Amino acid sequence: MFPGAKIIAVDDEPEELEKIVSSLRKLGLACIAYNYPDDLPEDFPNGSGLRVLFLDINLVGGSSPDQDANVLNAPISLVERLVSEDNGPYALITWSSTSLHNNLIERIATTASLQQKQPFYSKALPKEEYAGAPDKLKEEVESIFSNNAPFGALIDWEKRICRAGEFVLRDISELSNEFEGQDASEKMDRMLSKLAVDAFGRAHVGAHLFESVNEALLPLLNDALNVQFNLELDGDIWTKAVTKHGQDNGLSDAAISKLNTSVAFEASNVFKPYRRGAVIELPEVWKTEEEFERKFGAKPSRIRADILKLEKPKDLDWVLIQTQAACDFSQGSIGPLPFLLAAIVPADHERKTNKKGHPLSLPAMVWVTPTLRSADILNNENFHFQIIHGIPCQITRKALEELDCKVIGRLKDQIVTSLSFEHHSHGSRPGFVSFR
Amino acid sequence: MWRFAFLYEDGKYEWSYSFTPLAGIKIEGNSQTSEADAVLKLPPYYQKLFGATDENGKTTKRIVADATFTKAITDNGPVEQLGTILGEFYGFDRDRDVLEFMAEAKSLNEFLDENGGVRVFRDGVRVYNYGERAAGDDWLGLDQRRVNVPTRRISNNIILGAVDLSLEESGNTQYGLVEKTNREGFVENEAFEKFKAVVLGALIEFENLRQKDKERIKRALKTPSEKAIGDLEDPINSLRVELEKRSLSGELENHLKAIERKFNEMKEVMTHSGNAGLNLGILFHEVDRGVRGLTHDIRREAPTQDLLKRADHLSQLLDGFSTLLRKDKKKNLRIKTILRESKLLNENRFHAHNIVFSCPPLLSEHPDFEIHVSFGMILGALSNLIDNSIYWLQVKWPEGTDKSPGRAIYIGTTDYFEEGPAIVIADNGVGLPSDHTSLLKPFYTMKPDGMGLGLYYVNLVCELNNARLIMSPDHEDVGIPSAYSGASFAIVFNEKD
Numbered sequence: 001m002f003p004g005a006k007i008i009a010v011d012d013e014p015e016e017l018e019k020i021v022s023s024l025r026k027l028g029l030a031c032i033a034y035n036y037p038d039d040l041p042e043d044f045p046n047g048s049g050l051r052v053l054f055l056d057i058n059l060v061g062g063s064s065p066d067q068d069a070n071v072l073n074a075p076i077s078l079v080e081r082l083v084s085e086d087n088g089p090y091a092l093i094t095w096s097s098t099s100l101h102n103n104l105i106e107r108i109a110t111t112a113s114l115q116q117k118q119p120f121y122s123k124a125l126p127k128e129e130y131a132g133a134p135d136k137l138k139e140e141v142e143s144i145f146s147n148n149a150p151f152g153a154l155i156d157w158e159k160r161i162c163r164a165g166e167f168v169l170r171d172i173s174e175l176s177n178e179f180e181g182q183d184a185s186e187k188m189d190r191m192l193s194k195l196a197v198d199a200f201g202r203a204h205v206g207a208h209l210f211e212s213v214n215e216a217l218l219p220l221l222n223d224a225l226n227v228q229f230n231l232e233l234d235g236d237i238w239t240k241a242v243t244k245h246g247q248d249n250g251l252s253d254a255a256i257s258k259l260n261t262s263v264a265f266e267a268s269n270v271f272k273p274y275r276r277g278a279v280i281e282l283p284e285v286w287k288t289e290e291e292f293e294r295k296f297g298a299k300p301s302r303i304r305a306d307i308l309k310l311e312k313p314k315d316l317d318w319v320l321i322q323t324q325a326a327c328d329f330s331q332g333s334i335g336p337l338p339f340l341l342a343a344i345v346p347a348d349h350e351r352k353t354n355k356k357g358h359p360l361s362l363p364a365m366v367w368v369t370p371t372l373r374s375a376d377i378l379n380n381e382n383f384h385f386q387i388i389h390g391i392p393c394q395i396t397r398k399a400l401e402e403l404d405c406k407v408i409g410r411l412k413d414q415i416v417t418s419l420s421f422e423h424h425s426h427g428s429r430p431g432f433v434s435f436r
Numbered sequence: 437m438w439r440f441a442f443l444y445e446d447g448k449y450e451w452s453y454s455f456t457p458l459a460g461i462k463i464e465g466n467s468q469t470s471e472a473d474a475v476l477k478l479p480p481y482y483q484k485l486f487g488a489t490d491e492n493g494k495t496t497k498r499i500v501a502d503a504t505f506t507k508a509i510t511d512n513g514p515v516e517q518l519g520t521i522l523g524e525f526y527g528f529d530r531d532r533d534v535l536e537f538m539a540e541a542k543s544l545n546e547f548l549d550e551n552g553g554v555r556v557f558r559d560g561v562r563v564y565n566y567g568e569r570a571a572g573d574d575w576l577g578l579d580q581r582r583v584n585v586p587t588r589r590i591s592n593n594i595i596l597g598a599v600d601l602s603l604e605e606s607g608n609t610q611y612g613l614v615e616k617t618n619r620e621g622f623v624e625n626e627a628f629e630k631f632k633a634v635v636l637g638a639l640i641e642f643e644n645l646r647q648k649d650k651e652r653i654k655r656a657l658k659t660p661s662e663k664a665i666g667d668l669e670d671p672i673n674s675l676r677v678e679l680e681k682r683s684l685s686g687e688l689e690n691h692l693k694a695i696e697r698k699f700n701e702m703k704e705v706m707t708h709s710g711n712a713g714l715n716l717g718i719l720f721h722e723v724d725r726g727v728r729g730l731t732h733d734i735r736r737e738a739p740t741q742d743l744l745k746r747a748d749h750l751s752q753l754l755d756g757f758s759t760l761l762r763k764d765k766k767k768n769l770r771i772k773t774i775l776r777e778s779k780l781l782n783e784n785r786f787h788a789h790n791i792v793f794s795c796p797p798l799l800s801e802h803p804d805f806e807i808h809v810s811f812g813m814i815l816g817a818l819s820n821l822i823d824n825s826i827y828w829l830q831v832k833w834p835e836g837t838d839k840s841p842g843r844a845i846y847i848g849t850t851d852y853f854e855e856g857p858a859i860v861i862a863d864n865g866v867g868l869p870s871d872h873t874s875l876l877k878p879f880y881t882m883k884p885d886g887m888g889l890g891l892y893y894v895n896l897v898c899e900l901n902n903a904r905l906i907m908s909p910d911h912e913d914v915g916i917p918s919a920y921s922g923a924s925f926a927i928v929f930n931e932k933d
Contacts, residue, residue: 012812062817062890063755063820070820073781076784098691
């Protein structure tokens with residue numbers, strides 16, 4: 001129900017565990033503590049957002065000094081269970097005075113199932129020295145992030161975002177008192193309902209409860225974030241964290257594509273085809289030359305050559321991208337959904353050239369995404385979308401179902417917003433993050 | 437007193453072992469030979485050194501020296517690096533109590549001090565070392581590996597050994613064993629590492645066999661293998677004095693603080709609780725000896741790295757047994773809960789070693805039952821049994837052969853025993869030796885460079901949890917499927933607890 005704990009401690013000795021927890025408590029740091037194996041829940045709560053994991057290495061007895069693999073089973077298994085794939089950066093602190101810590105880190109690094117769960121930092125602390133010494137432990141916890149300033153800075157950023165959320169909750173709690181109701185819960189219900197209706201329109205709220213409330217709260221959150229991001233910086237963590245801005249980043253093309261993909265595109269087939277930003281394969285029945293021409297006004301080869309100016313490849317994978325405006329749900333009529341025709345263009349494409357051999361320029365109606373990369377598209381080769389906002393089409397939700405449209409991913413919000421502006425104005429548009 | 441001879445050729449491994457007690461020591465001699473399908477087990481360092489890495493970066497250890505071990509992979513096909521290796525070791529016992537039975541003990545000691553070690557011959561001609569023993573001659577590292585477990589490891593001054601190679605078979609100038617021109621041994625190439633791996637593997641086999649007879653000598657001579665706890669003077673005090681005299685690194689100091697805490701805990705529990713009947717004395721004695729050894733090493737100003745290694749070993753030894761010394765944490769638990777956690781703990785290793793794990797109770801195909809036990813201890817016991825299985829499965833089904841998919845471990849439950857329900861653990865590895873009475877004794881091991889504490893721990897856990905460990909139960913009686921023809925154990929929980 002609540003966000004996961006930021007600190008988790010696991011130990012097989014309850015007394016030792018209590019020492020750690022009480023030390024952290026004195027510092028005002030909340031910590032979930034598990035006495036292994038007795039207090040272990042059948043299923044762990046979602047461990048997302050964990051930032052520091054304290055683990056005793058010797059959790060299961062009976063291992064001899066020659067049995068590293070055996071003794072490391074428990075910590076490895078707990079990292080696997082406590083840290084979720086989506087956790088993000090965390091530090092791993094082990095209670096150990098032996099060489100087992102290094103062996104554990106080596107094994108975590110080589111365990112295939114832990115590839116997404118590598119700690120950004122790890123250290124062995126001798127229990128004798130730290131368990132009963134809260135001030136020393138505090139220094140150590142703080143040093144995890146001050147010595148790894150980029151991560152410390154990100155934690156600062158995460159903290160500001162959490163605070164912004166807290167402020168929104170505070171504000172709407174106060175505002176809900178203006179609504180009628182027998183108790184606080186009913187008042188808040190009325191307030192959220194009002195926000196939902198105003199955001200999406202009464203006819204749509206029932207089918208989109210969360211989205212509609214969210215649509216109303218987002219501007220409040222955005223404002224709160226602005227306040228948080230403009231607060232004075234605590235200490236010099238950001239100065240220490242971002243120091244290479246004057247240097248060449250030395251990134252490979254593959255790495256740049258990967259970075260661009262992370263901010264621009266998410267390959268997945270779980271999105272609904274009618275959602276904003278959805279990228280769907282061209283419906284099967286539209287792929288014939290005749291049907292393609294009927295829908296988009298020209299045969300695929302003509303669009304490839306005349307609009308996209310591509311010499312190679314001759315055959316392209318065509319997709320449709322949903323570009324509905326974010327506020328359209330709140331309008332009175334449901335209406336058909338707008339899509340733009342786009343092609344998946346591989347990095348090794350060849351552009352048509354003029355008589356001097358120079359590549360032809362793309363017309364203004366074609367908008368090109370940054371270079372992307374995805375295991376599910378073009379065998380993990382670099383590619384980009386060339387989106388033709390001069391060739392829109394409209395499909396109703398019912399037709400999307402009947403055409404059995406297959407979703408291959410979604411363009412992320414900043415890209416869709418930028419694309420929408422391009423589509424509507426052919427003019428200036430807000431920028432987006434593009435790694436080069 | 438001991439003789440061990442071996443032959444290693446193209447993965448085939450044969451050995452013979454004999455023990456002839458000194459006149460006056462009233463025990464019978466012992467002789468054994470290898471079984472038909474014996475394999476040479478590689479020491480841990482070489483398991484890693486000669487392990488393989490697949491295209492996904494997954495590394496697997498090489499557990500046995502099979503037929504491909506001594507072949508170099510070249511563009512022109514495999515090339516033999518070592519050929520046939522014949523070895524013969526004579527082992528001696530220099531314990532004071534034993535030497536009393538020897539007329540020429542002083543001469544023997546002098547002779548061994550000067551001539552002990554393992555020599556290498558090629559076609560019958562000694563090629564290493566050439567003269568008397570000298571510093572730096574310890575080409576197998578025998579003295580170094582003895583530091584942590586001095587009682588069971590053979591050092592250069594208690595062995596006379598000869599290893600013979602064929603010059604023709606081992607003399608490939610590019611891939612084979614190449615002698616240094618200064619006559620100081622062999623060029624340290626791959627062939628030399630493989631040669632050391634084979635000889636050490638055989639020597640460890642010898643050590644493990646010899647250990648059993650050494651224990652018999654001790655019993656016959658009534659050498660106290662377990663000192664009474666009260667008799668032990670506190671070695672920690674001496675250690676602390678040495679520490680205070682010298683400025684030692686923070687890392688070592690932390691080790692020593694941990695050792696001191698755990699040692700005192702152990703002593704406290706051993707002397708004041710109801711654990712007096714527990715057969716932990718020998719372990720305590722080992723720790724006591726370790727602390728003394730460490731004190732001695734600090735006193736003689738041994739290199740810090742050596743001290744750290746020794747302290748690390750001692751600390752881990754104490755860690756491993758600390759669960760046994762805690763206050764009673766028994767509670768009522770479903771066996772399914774324990775087996776589920778045990779499976780989760782070992783899942784990564786099952787996956788890494790291509791082991792099929794079958795556990796019918798987790799699928800509700802076998803009865804679940806409640807027991808009153810310490811969760812941590814039973815988990816530790818199961819982990820040890822599984823760890824043993826994983827090792828012996830790799831011996832039976834070596835990596836890189838099409839045999840490897842055959843590895844399987846089974847854990848089931850049974851109500852066959854009158855005293856109560858039981859967990860049954862089995863595998864399809866090499867199985868237990870027919871005489872397995874020694875396996876539960878501490879420091880008895882059949883693994884190369886093992887500590888010999890795994891089954892000892894399992895047995896202690898059973899005793900502390902009112903359970904009984906049965907080795908090799910009748911497979912049909914306890915419902916072990918016929919495919920699991922290797923080692924098997926049952927842990928029977930007494931319902932009257």
